[in-house]
Amino acid sequence: MFDDFESRRITLITAPVNMRLGYDRLATKVQAYLGIDLSKAEDYVVFLNRRAKYLRIIGKTADKNGRIMINVCLDQGTFERIMSRTEGPACHSLTKSELKALIAGERLFMHRTKLLDK
Numbered sequence: 351m352f353d354d355f356e357s358r359r360i361t362l363i364t365a366p367v368n369m370r371l372g373y374d375r376l377a378t379k380v381q382a383y384l385g386i387d388l389s390k391a392e393d394y395v396v397f398l399n400r401r402a403k404y405l406r407i408i409g410k411t412a413d414k415n416g417r418i419m420i421n422v423c424l425d426q427g428t429f430e431r432i433m434s435r436t437e438g439p440a441c442h443s444l445t446k447s448e449l450k451a452l453i454a455g456e457r458l459f460m461h462r463t464k465l466l467d468k
Contacts, residue, residue: 355446359393365440366400373419402428
């Protein structure tokens with residue numbers, strides 16, 4: 351499943367998304383708000399629902415003849431919520447290893463209580 355993720359940009363949408371939306375409506379929103387054209391097969395986009403229990407990945411197959419929509423649901427716990435800046439698009443770039451960790455339910459970022467650690 352992760353073999354093709356290395357060669358593409360992975361974008362995590364940090365705003366919650368209605369998981370009743372299908373591939374076409376999600377791809378249209380990504381094109382309109384972020385300017386990412388999934389038909390070029392250069393990107394994967396990751397969405398989380400409001401409760402961070404469901405994760406959806408959409409993209410195009412390498413040969414551009416098909417679409418990919420991967421749904422992941424956690425039986426226990428939630429996916430990590432990643433914060434974004436208050437201005438600009440609500441998205442964050444991920445690496446292949448960060449995507450694997452997110453799907454596995456691992457923490458990607460640490461909550462810091464001090465500005466600088468000594």
